Amino acid sequence: MNKQQIKFNEEIEQYTKTWTPAKVAAFRSAFLTWYDEEKRLLPWRVNQEPYSVWVSEIMLQQTQVATVIPYYQRFMEWFPTVQDLAEAPEDKLLKAWEGLGYYSRVRNMQVAAKQVVSEFGGQFPTTSEGLKQLKGIGPYTAGAIASISFKEPAPAVDGNVMRVFSRLFGIGEDIAKPSTLKYFDAVVRHVIDPIRPGDMNQATMDLGSSICTPTKPKCEACPLQSFCLTYQQGTQENYPVKLKKIKVTHKYYLALAKENNQGQFEMIQRPSEGLLANLWTFPLIEVSKEDYERYHQEWQGTAEGVLASETDSLLKTLQREYPEAVWQKQPVGEITHVFSHLKWHVLIAYGRKNQSLIAEETDKHVWITPETFKELAVPKPQEKMNQLLKKANYIN
DNA sequence: AACACGGGGGC
DNA sequence: GCCCCAGTGTT
Helix, strand or coil, X not given: CCHHHHHHHHHHHHHHCCCCHHHHHHHHHHHHHHHXXXXXXXXXXXXXXXHHHXXXXXXXXXXXXXXXXXXXXXXXXXXXXXXXXXXXXXXXXXHHHCCCCCHHHHHHHHHHHHHHHXXXXXXXXXXXHHHCCCCCCXXXXXHHHHXXXXXXXXXXXXXXXXXXXXXXXCCCCXXXXXXXXXXXXXXXXXXXXXXXXXXXXXXXXXXXXXXXXXXXCCXXXXXXXXXXXXXXXXXXXXXXXXXXXXXXXXXXXXXXXXXXXCCCEEEEECCCCCCCCCCEECCEEECCHHHHHHHHHHHHCCCCCCCCCCCCCHHHHHHHHCCCCEECCCCCEEEEXXXXXXXXXXXXXXXXXXXXXXXXXXXXXXXXXXXXXXXXXXXXXXXXXXXXXXXXCCCC
């Protein structure tokens, strides 16, 4: 067992350590009693055939219960068995799904139906592992069918289940990350009823849709109140944790490290509002991603067949746009910096001027020696650039 | 790991 | 009218 596995096991134990066998038994009893009393009588709950469970689960992945019911009933009339589905003409198949969306799912269902007929003799595989071999059946659907139809104590973890269990156990992992699934899988395995695993999975789904709702959970009506860690802490509304995935925007710059004959570098103060307001950096020239990548390739010496007449080299650009300095042919280097919502890619170009031109100075524009950089407020990317210049012996 | 799939519901 | 939703497949 490697370190990561040990760490994982310890984390799971933190969640389950107060769940003694007696508590687990009481939990199962309370939950299943509630389910027996409250369970909704849905058309796909009249039997536990894998075919009916499968059809309903696929439909329910994309649509709410009330909408699914008529679709489900018509689907079962048109395709009563897996053989009927396997042999169905495509237009009838699509007609049956019309309005549900995600049409590839019904096509995958037919592929799976054909697999069942030809590879499994018309019978569904009876384990979650076997079920996962069927097209369109992933861990969730496999767990649902295996537990309901074959009484395998397999978790069926969907968004509802993550919500319920994150609150019950105070699981603060980010449910937006696919890797978080394993925490819920482990915790569900710890408490799932070995005699009625399917009912426990369905009870969890029902609880998630009727009581343990995303906002304003009806904890006063919850059969699991006394088992719920976050209810006791009053923190249930903070769960599940779902980090908004912020899209990172990439920005590409050339930084101009211009040194004059006094050993001074040009520094520019950023605008008083927005990102890094009022901080000082080398002059930054935003370039397109394409130009940046080309400059970067030239620098790394991997550009092939690039004709000077078609594209502009970094050196030519610098000489044309900033003729007051003598530019070094190659960039000093590259730094990147990740902000909360964007990533800077900066190539540092070094150029030397033969005059001092102090007259150019304004209050937002100074020439200073590296020794006095620290008198200016400088952001992290500029610090990285300074480090790079030091390392390459441009400054001390 | 990121994106596509396609409707419905919530704001 | 825009954003998010929830699994599975694909790249």
